[in-house]
Amino acid sequence: MASQFELDWSSSQLSRKAQEQETVDYYKIQEGDNLIRIAGKPSKIEVHWEDTIDGGKRRIVCPGAGCPICAKGSRPKSRYQCKVIDRRDNTVKMLDVGLSIISQIQAYAKEADYGDPTKYDIKLKKEGKGLDTRYTTIPSRNMEPLTEEQLKAVEEFPSVEQVNKALSIDEIKEMPLVVLAESTNDLSNNNSQYWNTL
Secondary structure (H helix, E strand, C coil): CCCECCCCCCCCCCCCCCCCCCCCCECCCCCEEEEEEECCCCEEEEEEEEEECCCCEEEEECCCCCCHHHHCCCCCEEEEEEEEEECCCCEEEEEEECHHHHHHHHHHHHCCCCCCHHHCEEEEEEECCHHHCEEEEEECCCCCCCCHHHHHHHHHCCCHHHHCCCCCHHHHHCCCEHHHCCCHHHHHHHHHHHHHCC
16 A cells, blocks of 8 residues: 555544655654644555665655565555644654554544644653553643744645655665565675675
8 A cells, every 4th residue: 555645634544444765853752741733734654664684674665556565475564644843842843653643633633622633732641661652642722823933844844755755666676675585595695786886
């Protein structure tokens, strides 16, 4: 399944069923209370995290139909991204979260009492650690509109699509990924070819 950019908050695609990349600041959810203002539409990104032949890890945005990584049985994971204002320093960052958080925000977006989550701040509460980490979202009473300066900063911030440029099928096939190597010999040969290109 290909990534889907700028979905509506009411979209059914915000569900479990449903690359040279520009560098941006990602929002880091810290333990305790975190306050943000959603500043754009959500996007669903299908991402592969794959081992490389040289022992590293590589993030690859899944191109969808014809993906050679999917063809090898390695399914991408869904991530959900949108621009936010970080209330710690009032700067624009990219929020990258899983279904648990995005579905909670979507629930508020569908509620008549709250609606569009770009109109009020949201508190993200992080509790626990590791596999026991829990996230809770709570709407804030701060419904103050964004300033002209903040709106300009949001507009100038790279789009989710710009940050997640997918490589072509051929480019992915040429990557030195363990999942794409058919045998130990391929691993050895691809590794040599990879290092020779550096």
